[in-house]
Amino acid sequence: MAERLRILVAGAGPAGLAAALAAEAGGAAVTLVDALPEPGGQIWRGRWSAPPGGASAPWFRALRASAVDLRLGRRVVTAPAPGRLGLTGPDGPEILAYDRLVLATGARERFLPFPGWTLPGVLGAGGLQALVKGGLDVRGQRVVVAGSGPLLLAVAAHLRQQGARVLLVAEQAPAAALLGLAPGMLGRPRLLVQALGFLGLPLCLGAWVTQVTGSDRLAAVQLATPGGPRVLEADLLACGFGLVPNLDLARLLGCAIRAGQVVVDPLLRTTCPGVFAAGEATGIGGVEKSLAEGRLAGLQAAGQEAQARRRLPAAERTRAWGRALERAYALRPELRGLAGPDTVLCRCEEVTLGDLQPFHGGREARLHGRCGMGRCQGRTCGPAAEFLFGWDPGGPRQPLVPTTCADLIGALSDPENP
Numbered sequence: 001m002a003e004r005l006r007i008l009v010a011g012a013g014p015a016g017l018a019a020a021l022a023a024e025a026g027g028a029a030v031t032l033v034d035a036l037p038e039p040g041g042q043i044w045r046g047r048w049s050a051p052p053g054g055a056s057a058p059w060f061r062a063l064r065a066s067a068v069d070l071r072l073g074r075r076v077v078t079a080p081a082p083g084r085l086g087l088t089g090p091d092g093p094e095i096l097a098y099d100r101l102v103l104a105t106g107a108r109e110r111f112l113p114f115p116g117w118t119l120p121g122v123l124g125a126g127g128l129q130a131l132v133k134g135g136l137d138v139r140g141q142r143v144v145v146a147g148s149g150p151l152l153l154a155v156a157a158h159l160r161q162q163g164a165r166v167l168l169v170a171e172q173a174p175a176a177a178l179l180g181l182a183p184g185m186l187g188r189p190r191l192l193v194q195a196l197g198f199l200g201l202p203l204c205l206g207a208w209v210t211q212v213t214g215s216d217r218l219a220a221v222q223l224a225t226p227g228g229p230r231v232l233e234a235d236l237l238a239c240g241f242g243l244v245p246n247l248d249l250a251r252l253l254g255c256a257i258r259a260g261q262v263v264v265d266p267l268l269r270t271t272c273p274g275v276f277a278a279g280e281a282t283g284i285g286g287v288e289k290s291l292a293e294g295r296l297a298g299l300q301a302a303g304q305e306a307q308a309r310r311r312l313p314a315a316e317r318t319r320a321w322g323r324a325l326e327r328a329y330a331l332r333p334e335l336r337g338l339a340g341p342d343t344v345l346c347r348c349e350e351v352t353l354g355d356l357q358p359f360h361g362g363r364e365a366r367l368h369g370r371c372g373m374g375r376c377q378g379r380t381c382g383p384a385a386e387f388l389f390g391w392d393p394g395g396p397r398q399p400l401v402p403t404t405c406a407d408l409i410g411a412l413s414d415p416e417n418p
């Protein structure tokens with residue numbers, strides 16, 4: 001009997017879940033790994049152990065009924081040899097071998113610097129939502145939600161539902177740009193239903209934060225709005241300027257990256273043989289895109305090309321929506337002028353914009369200015385520097401996140417290939 005293909009899926013968000021289940025249905029032996037303690041990624045965070053319900057329910061039911069080998073709380077940190085990934089987790093380091101790999105590593109928020117952005121009380125929009133999903137009490141708190149992208153409204157609605165007083169949702173994209181999304185919305189009933197939950201939110205389009213003031217924590221948020229400057233006294237600012245794909249693992253493996261996304265062909269093959277990518281890693285597009293691409297990548301990785309090809313039109317429709325979102329929420333140039341010379345760009349190493357003046361590129365700023373050399377390894381300041389100065393974030397180093405020496409040795413040494 002032929003050996004079953006070993007497929008490793010990195011990331012157990014919607015894209016990874018769909019890929020793992022499709023690959024298993026296609027006859028492969030599938031391992032699904034995620035750094036988080038539960039599957040579901042960002043959007044379904046906290047749903048795995050909650051009473052079943054909502055859009056995640058059928059996916060979790062299928063996963064529980066499947067033979068997919070689910071490894072949670074394990075982060076991929078190294079790629080020690082072709083066909084091998086090194087992980088760290090609660091049981092120490094381990095090496096996993098694969099014949100095919102699906103990268104479903106999702107996205108993270110993009111932060112841009114402005115005076116006061118490092119004060120306590122200023123959080124990422126998705127970050128605050130994650131804390132609230134984890135039990136943070138925001139009842140009665142005055143919150144300004146600001147930045148860009150559809151996530152802002154989802155976060156604002158969630159915070160309002162949890163008892164926060166949402167003072168304003170400041171979206172930097174102008175009304176004219178967002179109107180262009182209306183025809184596409186009409187063909188997406190799920191989004192229309194979701195939009196009903198946003199009714200009554202105090203949304204201001206074409207508005208953005210210019211400064212946050214306060215002595216030891218956030219006291220007031222200053223904004224530029226179409227009606228002129230505004231100042232709002234607040235307890236919290238939830239702020240994010242769209243999402244950027246998590247590309248560290250793809251870069252480490254040597255997959256080509258273009259325009260901040262993993263380069264894939266229509267069947268989601270990356271430029272590395274046997275490596276596929278799905279979901280936000282190939283471009284920001286929302287949960288429908290992640291699910292559609294996950295299914296396609298899982299089938300293709302399992303060698304079910306005919307079935308994968310039947311999924312092409314559905315995946316292409318979701319990608320087209322992602323491109324429309326990208327155009328509508330394009331960041332305005334004014335955001336490049338918010339930070340002054342004293343504003344910190346790299347929080348880990350406390351590097352200000354003024355400190356970066358002598359440098360002409362990301363590599364130089366890293367090597368000589370320590371920008372991006374701290375604990376987060378440039379995950380926060382990298383996308384900001386890319387937007388502000390057009391600097392290439394550069395290749396990742398092994399390990400992908402700070403790791404103990406013992407774990408690193410374990411995640412790099414291959415027992416089958418000493």
Ligand SMILES: Cc1cc2nc3c(=O)[nH]c(=O)nc-3n(C[C@H](O)[C@H](O)[C@H](O)COP(=O)(O)OP(=O)(O)OC[C@H]3O[C@@H](n4cnc5c(N)ncnc54)[C@H](O)[C@@H]3O)c2cc1C
Pocket residue numbers: 010011012013014015016033034035036040041042043074075076077104105106107108109126127129151154155243246249278279280281285286287288290400
């Ligand atoms: C902070 C945040 C909050 C969001 N909240 C919402 C929301 O409320 N509503 C909404 O509609 N959309 C939300 N989104 C957008 C949503 O995530 C996408 O629309 C879509 O669901 C992404 O699915 P995905 O599977 O591609 O990625 P994700 O859901 O991001 O899943 C990627 C997974 O990969 C794992 N991973 C990454 N790197 C590694 C590694 N090296 N080792 C192991 N595991 C790894 C991550 O832990 C994560 O679980 C949010 C996005 C972010 C970044």
